[in-house]
Amino acid sequence: MLRFFFVLSMITTASVSTSGLAQSSSVQTAVDKNFLELETAVVEAGATPIASIDHARLAKAEGVEMPASRVLIFSDPEINTPILEENVRAGLDLPFRVLSFDQDDRPQIAYTDSQFLKVRHGLNDTQALNTFESKLLEVLNGLDAAPAPTSELFADYGVIELRSQRSVPEAVERLSTAVMGQDDTVWFGEIDFATEASQQGVALPDTVLLLFGGPAPGGVAMAGFPAIGLDAFCQKLLVYANEEGxxxxxxxxxxxxxxxxxxxxxxxxxxxxxRLTSTFRTAIE
Known part of the structure; x- marks a missing residue:
């Protein structure tokens, strides 16, 4: 089962009185243009849009300034499932995501490629990884884009793990309640990977991905580091069943x-x- 919605911000226009602001406005326009091309390409490729998140405009609405940044998350269960079948933890880096952003007054596009998944999650299914990459490159065709860096990446790099005796449905319910109990958080969506896999004839342990973010704290964190919008601001929380139940x-x-x-x-x-670790740990105790 998939629950999602688009988080859209109104694009406002304003007069610009300095060359610096004019340049920023020009970069914002380029970031928006690249993003709209990505949205069109996703539909044409037959993938399912999950969330369209405008980091900068959401942050600005909360009084936080940051460079232009928009992330697009989209999915194809037929591509996700073989990857998850090999290692369910790879769901932390699924589904597809591409970031259109401003880096030092230059519009750029970054994405998570199959090599990132392979190294971080120890994947060996070449066919599944090639299929993932082919769909991604189909969407990116004609756009000047670069994959997230992998030279310093290793297995389970940057993965924080918590364990609970609670079942996945109970943990998901409690985590969702805890997340949305905070007044600075926006809910972006939820993907039930196990249900999607069952529709492909594959049995996975209960596995659910939660997507949410905090525009104000996220904007502060991204202000000098816009490329992390590929994985941050829209925080991804993967919950899966262990062998003990x-x-x-x-x-x-x-x-x-x-x-x-x-x-x-x-x-x-x-x-x-x-903050996140404390919130999640408390929720699943």
């Missing part, structure tokens, strides 16, 4: 992702890690 919860270490993309991290990244 309980559940495992994994999510991204935001500081580790900043270091992967930029070679350094900042206090807001570590602060968010502490």
């Amino acid at each position: 309980g559940s495992v919860v994994i999510f991204n270490d935001i500081a580790a992702l900043a270091e992967l993309h930029y070679g350094s991290s900042a206090e807001p990244h570590h602060g968010l890690n502490k």
Whole structure:
């Protein structure tokens, strides 16, 4: 079962009085143009849009300024399932995601490729990885895009893990309630990978991906590190069943992702890690 919606922000226009702001406006226009091309390509490729998130405009609505950044998350269960069958933890980096963003006043496009999944999750199914990459490149065709860095990546890099005796349905319910009990959080969607796999004739353990974000704290964390919008701001929380009947919860270490993309991290990244870990641990105790 899939539940999703698009988070859209109104695009406003305003007069610009300085060359710096004019340049920023020009980059925002380019970021928007690239993003709209991506949305069109996703539909043409037959994939399912999951979430369209405008980091910068959502942050600005909360009084936080950051570079232009928009992430598109889209899915194809037939492609996801063979990857999850080999390692369900790969669901933390599924489904597809592409980021259109401003890096130092230059519009760029970044994406998570099959090599990232292979290294981070120890995948060996070449056919499944090639199919993932082919669909991704079909969407990116004609666009100047670069994959997320993998030179410093290793197995389980930047994965924070918590364990609970609660079942997956109970853990998901409690985590969702805890997340949305915070007044600075926006819900982006939920994907039940196990149900999607069953429709492909594949049995997976209960596996659910939760998508949410905090525009204000996320905007602060991304202000000098916009590329982490590929994995942060829309926080991905994967919950899957363990062999004892309980559940495992994994999510991204935001500081580790900043270091992967930029070679350094900042206090807001570590602060968010502490907040998220505390919130999730309390929810599933």
